[in-house]
Amino acid sequence: MGWEELVAKKRKALAELIPEKWRIPADILPADSQHSVISYPETSSLLSDEELTITQLTVKELVEKIASRKYSAVQVCEAFCHRAAIAHQLVNCLVEIFFDAAVERAIELDDYLFKEGKTVGPLHGVPISLKDQFRVKGVECSMGYVAWLGNIDEEESVMTTLLRKAGAVLYVKTSVPQSVMCCETMNNIIGRTLNPYNRLLSCGGSSGGEAALIALHGSSIGIGTDIGGSIRTPAAFNGLWGIRPSHGRMPFAGIRSSMDGQETVHCVCGPIAHRAEDLAYFMKAILEQEPWHYDPKVIEIPWREEKYNEGRTGKKIFGITTVNGVMGFDGVVMPHPPILRGIQMVVNALRRAGHTVVEWQPYKHKYAVDLVRKIYRADGGEDIRNALTLSGEPAISEVAHDYGPGANEKIDLNTMWDIQIKKYKYQQEYMAIWMERNEINAWIQPEAPHAAIRHDQYKYNGYASVISLLDYPAVVVPVTFAQKETDIKDLNYKPISDLDMQVHDEYQADVYHGAPVAVQIIGRRLQEEYVIGLAEQVGRALASS
Structure with missing residues (x-):
């Protein structure tokens, strides 16, 4: 077959596993031209x-x-x-x-x-x-x-x-x-x-x-x-x-x-x-x-309610990823206008709530992005291609681009060991920088340089992958929605790289109108309770602003 x-x-x-009584009648199924269906379950009268x-x-x-x-x-x-x-x-x-x-x-x-x-x-x-x-x-x-x-x-x-x-x-x-x-x-x-x-x-x-x-x-x-x-x-x-x-x-x-x-x-x-x-x-x-009794890699750290309460109460100091005076910029790819506005909304809300907001200079994020990409593609894409070969199915476009034949060179064992050393050193350096600014409770940056992207246009995940390399806990906080009247494209912006230019050129205010905008709150390793608590504070500040 x-x-x-x-x-x-x-x-x-x-399709047959959806009961007949729950199938949406053709005459009320939203047409493809109806782009938003987020409120359909409430307005359709299909649910009691x-x-x-x-x-x-x-x-x-x-x-x-x-x-x-x-x-x-x-x-x-x-x-x-x-x-x-x-x-x-x-x-x-x-x-x-x-x-x-x-x-x-x-x-x-x-x-x-x-x-x-x-x-x-x-x-x-x-x-x-x-x-x-x-x-x-x-x-x-x-x-x-x-x-x-x-x-x-x-x-x-x-x-x-x-x-x-x-x-x-x-x-x-x-x-x-x-x-x-x-x-x-x-x-x-x-x-x-x-x-x-x-x-x-x-x-x-x-x-x-x-x-x-x-x-x-x-x-x-x-x-x-x-x-x-x-x-x-x-x-x-x-x-x-x-x-x-x-x-x-x-x-x-x-x-x-x-x-x-x-x-x-x-x-x-x-x-x-x-x-x-x-x-x-x-x-x-x-x-x-x-x-920890079921998975040997789980560390025996029970839920710490005191850490959670510590994060969700009291005035805090938040860092905001900032490069060249632009809050929200990691120095690699400039975020789209809705994301920059979302960052500023968070900054304003936190300050109105009595928190302190300071600039956080991202450390060697371009280096980290390049390093983590080598790790993801260390086998030259062989594992993924082998799985595709079993059935003969074609690679989807993103897989073909990132893991197709010739896309990456397979890394030998000694090179991989060297990469692991570089990763560990980078983690140590980042920790040292944070210790120098130990008063900062967490830092905030975009999760991506854009709101929900058009299909097949995702180009850069460095805002997220750097955090994975550092192994820091991060909580995504929804902020607002893109607004075409407000989030105007900067036609005078001069991209710093081809990648930056591709992301910048993708932004079209009318296309992205209504797309969700979010940030991520990043904390120290293994401090999940505290970071969730901090994220709650950010959410409350936004809700009351």
Whole structure:
């Protein structure tokens, strides 16, 4: 069977998993010309008032209302399954659907609560979506590769196991780009996942399916992975909160990935949600399951409530990445006008709230970007090309550009060791610089040089990948939306490189109008609780300004 036949079979099977009663009638399905579908679930009358209410609740509220029997786990499960089915028909975000198994799990949880008079754990009855890298027993994990279709997992990722232990209900897995090593979400299996705010724009990658689903409230909270921005970029592009934890805080064992064994820059997993409080609740819930007993790479650091409270209270000192007097500029690629305005909004809001904001000079970011690219492509793209060869499917454009034949030279072992030394030295140097300015609690910079980008136009992920190289925790905070009347292109700007020119030339105020704008809050390594708390403060300052 050729790869096209495998894809056709998969698409047909996926479509059939959406119950007939939840399929959007053709006469009310938004036309392709309707670019924004972000409010469609509320305005379409497809969801009941109860379903709309349930799917807008915070994670904590869901747990509390299930525990008090205001709602049953089955009611909550079916509401999110229904809304996820609608979201998929709007933006093409699901790759695995197992609603029936989810309802069975919800029934078990309701029975347990009735018989025992208590919940299973801190996520009792909460439907949680998973990026298609997490293994779920009895479900495929294709990770955007046609060759991996049909491989049913018999074991689960540690995170999957701990989610079940905490009482979560698993019901869908979301789309990823071919290989997951892309900043947009496109594969040959289901095609492109779209941004619900504007379907002409990217939902980001590689956790793009997660973010698109969550933006439409088809999930209360979802779990993604991040090796160079793959949680943060989709969160930023879809107006959401997301955290890239430091390596060692969340369990990664059993998660499928490209270039498995690449340990110089670690891929990590973390949540994407509508609120900072949900990020904190999730992190605490997983750490309560003591993941260090399940994954030897997890450091035994329980949730530290005092660190969280320290971050979310009191006046702080924030650094803002600044080069040549331009706040938000890393010295490599100049951000688009909406991002620069977003940075200034954050600065103004923090100062009005009584916080101190100072300039933060980024240290050798161009050097770091070049270094991390060598790490990502150390095998010359061989691992990815081998996976494509198995089915004969073509590489999508971004994969072909970054990992195709001749795109990169394979690095030998001694060269790789030298790169690891350079990485470690860079981390030490950055730490020393921060120690010299130890009064700064965290620093803020764009997550990307642009708001949600047009399809196939993502050029530079240095704002995110440098943080991965440093292994600092970073929380994405939604700020505003691009405004064509306000965010005017600077026609006098003189780009400092060809790459800078490409990014600058891409900006068109009318095209990007309405796209979400975000920043990231960056803290010291392994200080996730504190950084989430700081991010909450930034969010409150923005909300009150």
